[in-house]
Amino acid sequence: MKPTEKGLRPEKIAEANEIDARISGALYMILADYNGMDMPSTNELKNSLRENGAAYNVVKNRMLNRALPEDASALLKGQTAMIYGDGDVVEVAKVIKKFTAAKKKPVIKGGFVEGKAISAKDVVELAKLPPKDVMRAMLLGTLQAPCSQLVGVMDQKIASLVYVLSAAKDKKEQEA
Structure with missing residues (x-):
């Protein structure tokens, strides 16, 4: 459902368009629950991801739900951060796995690779690839x-x- 159909405020429409632009230009998007992460570790994760061509943004579930397919609403429980980019998803999955092993956060929920839904286990399997x-x-x-x-x-x-x-x-x- 597009934001203009519900008569949303202009700032919400702009936010939805920004999320759409980020998602449309990405080859992959991994959703994670960042609950309990402090700012220094969040910045550390962002920097690690940035080195591998990925971005990390915290988004509202309602706004992200508008941009994702209907079957993705199960992933949008709790606090959600999206990790997305157009580089090598395997390298990004390795960074996330290494960071999660050290800090126990963030918890991977699942995501999308080239438009196909993947589970949290699939992200771990991607990290195992050469x-x-x-x-x-x-x-x-x-x-x-x-x-x-x-x-x-x-x-x-x-x-x-x-x-x-x-x-x-x-x-x-x-x-x-």
């Missing part, structure tokens, strides 16, 4: 494996032919 560059190297190795194996087999066949011809030459030389 970095994007390592995954690219693994994919490249997998794609190159059949070609390199074919080259090895062909090289072996040529080497076998050379050995046979060399043995035949040595035999002819001994006979002569």
